[in-house]
Each structure stands twice: as C-alpha cells, then as structure tokens.
Amino acid sequence: MAVAASGPIVLVGAGNMGGAMLAGWLKSGVEGSSVLVIDPGPSPAMAKLIADNGVRHETGAPDGLKAGVLFLAVKPQVIDTVLPPLKGLVGSDTVVVSVAAGKTLANLSAHLGEAAMVRAMPNTPAMVGRGVTGAYANAAVSPRQRDFVHALLKVSGPVEWVGGETDIDSVTALSGSGPAYVFYLVECMAEAGRKLGLPADLAMRLARETVSGAGELLHQSPDDASRLRQNVTSPGGTTAAALSILMAADGMQPLFDRALAAARQRAEELAG
Template sequence: MLSFGSGPLVLVGAGNMGGAMLSGWLKKGVSGSSILVVDPRPSDAMSSKLAEAGARHCESAPEGVTAGILFLAVKPQLMDTVLPSLKPLVGQETIVVSVAAGKTLSYIQSHLGQAACVRAMPNTPAMVGRGVTGAYANERVSADQRQAVEELLKVSGPVEWVPTEGDIDAVTAVSGSGPAYVFYLVECMAEAGRKAGLQADLAMRLARETVAGAGELLYQSPDDASKLRQNVTSPGGTTAAALSVLMAQDGMQPLFDKAIAAAKTRAQELAN
C-alpha cells in the first residue's frame, strides 16, 4: 500500500499522463477513496474509472481540502490559468509534484507559496507501465517525502533523481520527448523499406516489430547498447554497411546532438 501523508492525493489533470499515473496508483494499492481528481472535462472512460475506483472528482479545486500530495499533470500552457486556484489546497505538509515541461519550481512557488516541491518528467510509455521519470526535489522536501513521491512515480517505471533543477530540461529533451524520436525512427525505417521495394504495410510491420523487439532485448539484457549493437554487426556484413552511413561524421550522432539541444532550448523557453 502506497502512503503519501494525511491529506488526499490530489491529481490535477486526468489526461494521457495523469490518467496513466492514476491507473498505476490504483493497481499498486492506492485506495480510490483517498484520491481526488480535479479536471473540468475528463473523458468518459476516465469518469467511469473514477466512479469504479470510488475516487472523488471535481471540475475545479474544492474548498476545505488540504492535499497530502498535489500532483500537477496539466499542460505547461495551462499553468498560468490553473495554479492560482490551487493555492488553498497547499498546506504546511503538502508536497507539490509537477510534470509540466519547462515550468520551474520558483514559478510554481510564486503561485502556490514556499512548499516542498518536486519537478518530474515522465514519458508516455508510462501508459503501459514502461516509462522512465527524471525528478528533482527542492530543499524543502524531506527524505520521507522524497520516498513517498518516488513510490508514486515508479508505478510507471524507474525514477532517476538529478542533482540540479537545470538537469530536468535535459531529461525532458532525452527521455521526455524521446519516445517521439523512436516512433519517427519506425516511420523512417518503414519508408526506406518501401523505397527498397517492399509493400508499404509490410515495411511498416517489419519496422515496428523490429524496434519493439530491440527495445525489449535492451530492457532484458544486462549488456549495454553498444555491446548489443556489436553483437548484431558482422564485419563486412549488411549491418556494417548500414552503420557506416548512420555512424558517419554527418550521420545520426550530430543530428541527435542538434535535436536534443533544440528540445532542451524549448524546455527552457517554456519557463518564461
């Protein structure tokens, strides 16, 4: 049974990420009666899930409630509108956890007061219990509070704590946005397969299953990625021929350097 203090676990925003976290909490033993979801327009499926779990739902922040943990799962662009109404939910013992990209702890505290705060960046594989989350806690977060937050975050995968808040922007660029890069890799592989003569639907199935299978192998294997790559690559073979292009001076690494830098810069811009 997960524990998170004397007040309810308040989830603000029950969209894809918030909904994925909520599902994980319920599966791991958090009682629905201890959860309060604040969302003006939850989906029909989410409304049914809340009713089935016995969780309370409000369209806006209710009066007379002090959160044990206040979990902010709203889009960064909505934070200016949403945060002021949430201040009454924050008490001296409340832990505030935000998954909004780019929004700094100082920004959150400017709306909610000097609370114990954690910035976290999960990614969309959390929806299937295979995500990874980078997290940073401010100095007001105690060891016990940090552990409580980690228990909530790790229902969707491992949690990696970073030493500085600035690192969260890099985490956002690598793992937060990273699933989109992998999905685009599938698109590119499938299109290249089509151009090589395969039927488009067959090329897509091959690319999709290859990336999914390689990810599972990486997940299960004790070897690092470079070792697994070398295991596939026979000297002078077909894989080596392809890697001579992908690993060239103008290949994937400099392209990814630029992509990650662009995502990190955008995360920093979202703070303003």
C-alpha cells in the same frame, strides 16, 4: 504503498498522463478513497475508473482541504490559469509535484506560495507502464515526502533523480521528447524499405516490429546497448555496411547532438 502521505493525493488533471498515473496508483495498492481528482470533464473511461474505485471527483478545488500530495498533470499552456484556485490546498505538510513541461518551481511558487515541490518529467510510454521519469526535488522536500513521490512516480516505470532543476531541461530533451525520436526512426526505416521496393504497409510492419522488439530485448538483457549492437554486427556483413553510414562522422551521433541541443534550448525558452 509502504510510505504514506500526510493527507489525500490530489490529482489535478485526469487526461492521458494524469489518467495513466491514477490507474497505476490504484493498481499498486493506493486506496481510491485516499485520492481526489480535480478535472472539469474526465473522459467516460476515466469517469468509470474514478467511480469504480471510490475515487472522489470534483470539478474545482474544495474548501477546507489540505493535500498530502498535490499532483499537477495539466498542460503547461493552462497551468497559470489552473493554479491560483489551488493555493488553498497547499499546507505545511503538502508536497507539490508537477509534470507540466517547461514550468519551473519558481513558476509554481508564484501561484501556490513557497512549499515542498518536485518537478518531474515522465514520457508517454508511462501510459503503458513503460515510461521513465526524471525528477528534481527542492530543499523543502523531506526524505519521507521524496520516498512517497518516488513511489507514486515509479508506477509508470523507473525514476531518476537529478541534482539540479536545470537538468530537467536535459531530461526533457532526451527522454521526455525521446519517444517521438523513436517513432520517427520507425517512419524513416519504413520509408527506406519502401524505396528498396517493399510494399509500404509491409515496410511499416517490419520497421515497427523491429524497433519494438529491439526495445524489449534492450529492456530484458543485462548487456548495454553497445554490446547488443555488436552482437548483431558480423564483420563485413550487411549490418556493418549500414552502420558504416550511420556511425560515420556526419552520421547519427552529431545529428542527435544537434537535435537534443535544440530541444533543450526550447525547454529553456519555455521555462523563461
């Protein structure tokens, strides 16, 4: 990476998300020796990745170290327990990055003190390098720190910066939780196919490949989603018949409006 941190990258938590980030950093050229992983019990695969790349591993925060980036990849349910011992890692040049859903910068500051902080919301496709991340930086984050955090986050996919911290709740509702909506769409399509008489396993394979293939087409095509939809839809054809149901006044749009509003409300409740 072209932009350097002022100290080591300290990754707290090497589970699914943290491990995916670490693998991406190493693949993008980050030197293993510049990373410290703090995790009491990494998986065998993660322990091997750490050892093979010369990444330092500790079960707790070492004394006398100031992080360049303190990257928090722990579950929000345990973050209030995890954070207090980490306060000593935060120096004047440290930027704290949290991917813990529902934990505000005020929550983090209560444990770590005032610092440059970024709140980020990646999603699970980050584990295969196809995620998208929404991020918000507080006023203490310098342009250099923001550039470096952007470089760290983009190893798992595009990064979109938002102007206000409360926007992260909307990002959570849309893209953070969004993969679950797509997976449920596959379930619904497969079940509808089964009800039309297809064997359940065949219906699931067809639904799964249809959604993943459509997603890849959307990824590669310069056209927007509405144009791609129109390209599939012949006037008076089968797709038009189905879309007349899905795009009706009581169809998918109002359903998604309610679903995302519920997700955002829950994110706000979790944030306190």
